[in-house]
Amino acid sequence: MQRYFKYFKIPFIITAVIALVCIIVRVATGSPEQNAAATNTESLISNNVFNYSGALTDSQVFELEALIAAVENKTQCDIAVITLNESLEGRYSSPANKWVMEYADDFADQNKMGYDKAYGNSIVFVDNLYREPSTGKVYSWISTSCLAMSQLSQSECESIMDDALENLTDYSDSDDYFAAYKRVVSLIPRYMSIESGARIAAENMKPVYILASALFISLIYVLINWKSKLGSVTTTSTTYVQNGRPNITRKQDIFLRKSVTKRKIETSSGGGSGGHMSSGGHSHGGGGHSR
């Protein structure tokens, strides 16, 4: 027992110090501060979920509304989730993948969306379940403006949808649209960096992962200490050689021939894109997704 405590003395002290720091942090940090309430009085819409496709049930809509209300407060952005199941072909002059974008931008402008003021901070997520016959694809879009536009880049919007919509395939009963839309909404504050990295990391650090890594580390510890090495070789090839080196009487490296082969280098090119202007004349950002 004495040997045990002597061996683990320093690890125990370190553990105790870290534990103390954690507990102090936990106790000293108060409840999160309250954010400002919405101040846009001109908005033409009072709810946040527009279930035009009918992909969600009433109770799911209700639950999603509640989630959005909390996220709106946290992000200070007006958020709308729209599900469609209709072709947008012929309505806009832009290419097929931008129809949902035009739809989302117009929706925000026409309804004077904004958390702080009309045409203010807003995020509109449109998921059109209709498979456009001209391209054979299902399109989604996240449209952003003002604060949301500056805090969510196009690639971030695309990442949100890539993550949340990855399990959706087609308009079928097996798809869990409710789970996917909840994920979209809850990912928004993460990508807007409203939540601290530490907190996101902590949420990802599930208890089972902690137990698994503790098990892994303790197994490594046991393995490292289990097999005690017998001893290493401390002689070299010249330990017993007179003068410590051989007499080299001939050492030649004679060039014989050479051969050359060549291989064509593959090249690639890339591009980029920025924000755009809606038909209503307001600046929007965002990104799209198709499946």
Add this chain to the structure above:
Amino acid sequence: MLFRCKNCGGNIVYNPDKKAMCCPHCDSLDSEEKIEDSQAIVPSSRICASCGAPIELKEHTSATKCPSCGTYMVVDERVQGQFTPHLIIPFKISKDKAKELLHKEFDKRPFTPMGFLSNASIDKMEGTYVPFFMYDYKSDMNYRAVGTKVRTWSDSRYEYTETSYYDIIREMNANFNKVPVDASIEMDDKLMDLLEPYNYHELEEHQDKYLSGFMAEKYNMGEKSLTPRAEAKVKRDSHAMISETVSGYATVTQAQESIVPTKLAVDYALLPVWEYVFNYLGKDYKFQVNGQTGKVLGETPVSKPRVVGYGVTVFGMITILGFLIRMAMLVL
């Protein structure tokens, strides 16, 4: 024979710290007188010249300790005639120093069982002079191979790879001095090889007095039967020396190597080794300390209860830390 103190009559032993014969009873230095065996020689046993108790001798033992009174004695006929060692490295590491080295090497290992390196078990440790044959060899080496070197570069459209082929020719020879091979059946060959090297600057002409205070063996087998092991060592080192001169090639193929060792001379020598034996769950674990350089060897026994206890402790600590850190991060 044994060595007796002219001053107090006690048993004098060789003291590695003082590098001299030293009486442990009266601290006299170099006051030894050699007492030859008086009785008729019986091959397998001796009568202790000090206390008269019978001492059983193993087949190859050339120096031992009386189990009754602890007097160290040398078996005359096993260090004389054909068994006279040419050379010896006297013990340079004392028993206390050897204990210290064992502790230094193994104390940090967490899974050793209780009682390992305890004073009770380590005090029984004895120093042994192990018989070695030392071979002088000349090695002639001849080597041919084909090597390639690769160079790559590119312009805007193509990547080029140039492979150059070379004829590699090496001819060399080396004189090996005193390649050691242990001539003891009891000592593990692999362990004895790992105890190398000894520092040959301290090789001395053999004197019987160096054996007093230690165990010793005469060679168990002749030098001829150990020649293959010596030759294998010479070949191994020769091969390595050739390899060291071949560098800078991407590939080496079609290697043809010829190593011809020629035996030049053989010496019979005694080299010092401390051996600590620890018995755990019915198995003997052996630990060696080179009696000259202090190099330590040995595989430590593992106590399973200790593995479980320590493993669970590490697991518990990390788990607690993980949950506490998570808890703190959730409020940040």
